[in-house]
Amino acid sequence: MKPITKLINLQTLASGDILQLKTYHFKGKTGTKKVYLQSNLHGGEIVGNAVIYELIKFFSQLNEDTLHGEIFLVPMCNPTAVNQRNLFFSTGRFSPYDGLNWNRIFWDYSHEKVNINKFVKDNLNLTKEEIQQNFLNQILIKFNNKLKSINQNRGVSFSEHYRNILHSLSLDANYIIDLHSSSVKAIDYIYCFDSRQKNADYFLFDYGILMNKFDGNAFDEAFLNPWLILEKKFIQQGRNITFDVESWTLELGSGMTVNQASVNKGIKGIINYLSAKKMLNLDVIIPQKTTQFVNKNNLKHYYAPQGGIIRHRLSQGTKVTYDEILYQLLSFPKNGDLPIIMEIKSVDEGIIYDVSINDTVNQGEYILGIFPHV
Numbered sequence: 552m553k554p555i556t557k558l559i560n561l562q563t564l565a566s567g568d569i570l571q572l573k574t575y576h577f578k579g580k581t582g583t584k585k586v587y588l589q590s591n592l593h594g595g596e597i598v599g600n601a602v603i604y605e606l607i608k609f610f611s612q613l614n615e616d617t618l619h620g621e622i623f624l625v626p627m628c629n630p631t632a633v634n635q636r637n638l639f640f641s642t643g644r645f646s647p648y649d650g651l652n653w654n655r656i657f658w659d660y661s662h663e664k665v666n667i668n669k670f671v672k673d674n675l676n677l678t679k680e681e682i683q684q685n686f687l688n689q690i691l692i693k694f695n696n697k698l699k700s701i702n703q704n705r706g707v708s709f710s711e712h713y714r715n716i717l718h719s720l721s722l723d724a725n726y727i728i729d730l731h732s733s734s735v736k737a738i739d740y741i742y743c744f745d746s747r748q749k750n751a752d753y754f755l756f757d758y759g760i761l762m763n764k765f766d767g768n769a770f771d772e773a774f775l776n777p778w779l780i781l782e783k784k785f786i787q788q789g790r791n792i793t794f795d796v797e798s799w800t801l802e803l804g805s806g807m808t809v810n811q812a813s814v815n816k817g818i819k820g821i822i823n824y825l826s827a828k829k830m831l832n833l834d835v836i837i838p839q840k841t842t843q844f845v846n847k848n849n850l851k852h853y854y855a856p857q858g859g860i861i862r863h864r865l866s867q868g869t870k871v872t873y874d875e876i877l878y879q880l881l882s883f884p885k886n887g888d889l890p891i892i893m894e895i896k897s898v899d900e901g902i903i904y905d906v907s908i909n910d911t912v913n914q915g916e917y918i919l920g921i922f923p924h925v
């Protein structure tokens with residue numbers, strides 16, 4: 552099976568060059584479901600590109616009978632961020648145009664003035680599949696009307712133009728998988744929304760963060776939020792429906808590097824998830840243990856109590872107990888005779904899930920995060 556590839560013009564530049572996206576599209580002989588995968592939305596988070604490369608190779612070897620539905624892959628989905636540098640460092644977390652986090656710019660249908668209560672009333676006695684199709688149609692009509700209402704003379708900001716392109720590729724998907732990594736050094740983990748935890752297990756990750764409070768306009772959340780709201784409205788009317796719509800963000804290790812173990816974890820998890828979703832006619836690995844979730848607001852973050860040089864910091868993946876020394880902070884105070892070493896101890900028990908890259912810090916800079924035992 553060969554993918555259909557397409558080039559999409561993303562931005563014409565002052566120099567006359569054009570930034571483009573390349574998409575890879577696999578379509579099975581049967582099936583109607585669609586999964587959308589993208590990588591490198593944040594410029595320094597490059598691991599997902601290697602995962603998509605391996606997936607393209609893998610899907611290319613399959614025959615059309617093995618795939619039910621369609622798979623849409625967009626590596627390097629944010630060229631502006633991918634190419635951005637400070638010296639040799641990839642930054643690319645924030646748009647240089649408006650300072651917005653690239654992953655907080657997305658459009659959420661439920662933020663429009665839409666009467667979801669009326670939709671529920673009108674669709675209450677239909678089948679789950681009919682309701683899902685009707686709601687998707689409403690989302691697409693609203694989105695397309697927004698596109699049509701863009702005045703060509705006034706134009707739109709690049710953030711809005713960019714998000715519209717990604718939405719136009721992904722809004723009609725059943726599942727979206729957004730491949731990130733930490734911007735610093737981190738273990739692998741998955742972001743999951745409430746009510747979808749059971750399916751997260753098929754990605755075979757040890758750790759996950761449960762999004763119980765939304766950050767606002769992230770790609771995964773803007774996609775799924777309208778559906779979660781719809782499900783809650785149906786429950787209020789006495790119908791318990793879970794639509795076949797899910798969104799996932801995989802955090803595959805550290806930024807600015809491609810850790811092969813993280814790549815392998817991503818590939819294995821995605822193939823297993825798609826098999827469990829019956830989009831791939833392959834054996835499903837039944838998870839031997841469930842993903843351990845922590846609510847996002849229960850993560851423990853450590854910031855530098857004063858400026859200095861970090862020494863002997865424990866690395867990501869280390870299990871820590873109370874009172875264990877997490878790192879030392881060396882400082883050269885202007886008053887007093889000698890340099891000072893300060894020991895910073897853990898006030899939590901759990902696993903260190905990420906650590907900052909720079910070993911020199913000003914007061915208040917991020918040092919590390921702990922995923923507490925639950």
Ligand SMILES: [Zn+2]
Pocket residue numbers: 593596654731732
């Ligand atoms: Zn990211």
